[in-house]
Amino acid sequence: MAKDQISNIRDVAALAGVSTATVSRALQHPDKVREETRKKVFEAVEKANFVPNANARTFRQQSNRTVILLVRDIGNPFYLEIFKGVEEAASEAGYKVLMGDARDDEARVANHIDLVRQRHADGLILMTGHFPAELRDRPELLPPIVIASETVTGIDLPMVKVDNVKASADAVRYLIAQGHREIAHLAGPLPESLAGERLAGYRQALAEAGLHASDDRIVAGDYSIEAGRHSVRQLLSAKTSFTAIFAASDQMAIGAIGELRQSGLSVPKDVSVVGFDDIIFANAFDPPLTTVRQPRREMGRQAMELMIERLDGGRSHAIIELETELVIRGSVAPRAPN
Amino acid sequence: MAKDQISNIRDVAALAGVSTATVSRALQHPDKVREETRKKVFEAVEKANFVPNANARTFRQQSNRTVILLVRDIGNPFYLEIFKGVEEAASEAGYKVLMGDARDDEARVANHIDLVRQRHADGLILMTGHFPAELRDRPELLPPIVIASETVTGIDLPMVKVDNVKASADAVRYLIAQGHREIAHLAGPLPESLAGERLAGYRQALAEAGLHASDDRIVAGDYSIEAGRHSVRQLLSAKTSFTAIFAASDQMAIGAIGELRQSGLSVPKDVSVVGFDDIIFANAFDPPLTTVRQPRREMGRQAMELMIERLDGGRSHAIIELETELVIRGSVAPRAPN
């Protein structure tokens, strides 16, 4: 049996001997329909293998209760736990979440903003520092957007973030406390503001300690493993001296460690390394990575909550700042007295 | 300027002094409209800040040109490159791709299948071994589905996969060639068929070499880092002897190495380890992981191509099998002569 045809609400109505309005009601607001009628409808639904067409519903209601989470680089495990946090909060409120990959490309951010303008989704949670310049000047054209983890300047949008300056300064202070004086920084893609904030924290800690922040010791990269490798290669080939590295991401820290080892340097004996993010691999690594933990799940959850607020008509411009924590593991050693 | 209102195709038509049909044509099939008219329309679109409502379009066309990629565990970096392959093929054909997380949960698979039945997307690419039993028996209720990387039995769906038995046997043969006789296997979640295939390859290689496959040396897990740790703990506490491990995923291999080290064992000196997948961290790890590389990007691409075929009305039941490659790095050493 089970005709292979796709059935619609009219078929069901006919089968049940009621109107389409009643079918709709029985399905969406069961309490608004008499028990007996409801039963008839459910039976007809069953018999017709009816699945309501969500597109029609979405169209009619002008909302699909879906939010897009656009991340800088879907290859970075950092974003996965954030996704879970977002999804948690979303599903509690009856929203779905889709994840998109910006691939560090401004045009792709613009594309995704367009997707929302076209109503493919109700809102966009942005986790990338790229923001199309032409939209910055025309905030009235923007669909609902919340920024998470990253910093976008020059535009007034709700945000949830951590205090990157403080977190970075803390990490570098720890290195200094371990006796390090020559500390390199693998920065994010300057001049993006997130990268800038972490760099500022690094500089601040050095300054406090009366240490000179040599520009030679700062190398920018795109947070990837490969960028970490590359930056260390650059440092090494320029013969820049350093006994410790503060990396703006765990992936760069991991890449850096790989490269250091290939050059015959031992971590942490010769060079100490601190990362940022506390991705899942950080602890599995050898040595386990000392790093700055961001409250990812919480960050995702709060971002989604800001989004819901916004979607419910609020015009929240909140900026929520969450706490970080320096997780001390094995990749830092006291500076060897030479 | 720029009234903040959302404008629709009628507003634009009025502004341009043409019919809505012409606006639609100018936007979707510009070549079917006279140059001059097109210009008028574009100007009106600009002036009205018009963005076509994709929901209306989707509804009208009964397709949103979107495909969902549902993975076993979005936390496993293995899936990310596959995603890229899928997206590549998809965007060439004008499709969008969304990624969902099955979290190893059959109910979530069923949910996502429902999403497609409800027309939230046109099709589903499944990368998980879980398949709702009640749907297995009712293939006529299934929306377009393609299986990738995983194996789902008892149902006739297009698939792209690797020869897991052969790939696993090759990996274990390599271990045997290095002199290992006591080889443990960190299996996937038995009795799932993907896990079963890799186990079969392991057994096959042992049998060929006349080695006894002791059940004590086989521990099942869910492919995660934590599962790798846990399995090794189990092996160690049962005092099972082994000089090598073949893990059914890189994540389990990485977890296993971490745990071995915590127990004072050295890799590869005391224990050799081979993984499966060649995730990006495999090479960054110390020691770099010897592992079975799956052609992920290609796999994604082909899966999407099967999907497009299916969506275009083909009833392809193809099973595509791709080649794997054993990537030899530093996590295996010849067995120490004792």
Add this chain to the structure above:
DNA sequence: CTGAAAGCGCTAACAA
């Protein structure tokens, strides 16, 4: 509690 009917915004036959 239920039915009739309007209409969400867009596209595609068909006609002009």
Add this chain to the structure above:
DNA sequence: TTGTTAGCGCTTTCAG
């Protein structure tokens, strides 16, 4: 080349 028109499937007033 352009306009007219009829819906796509569903939800939601408004009457009854």
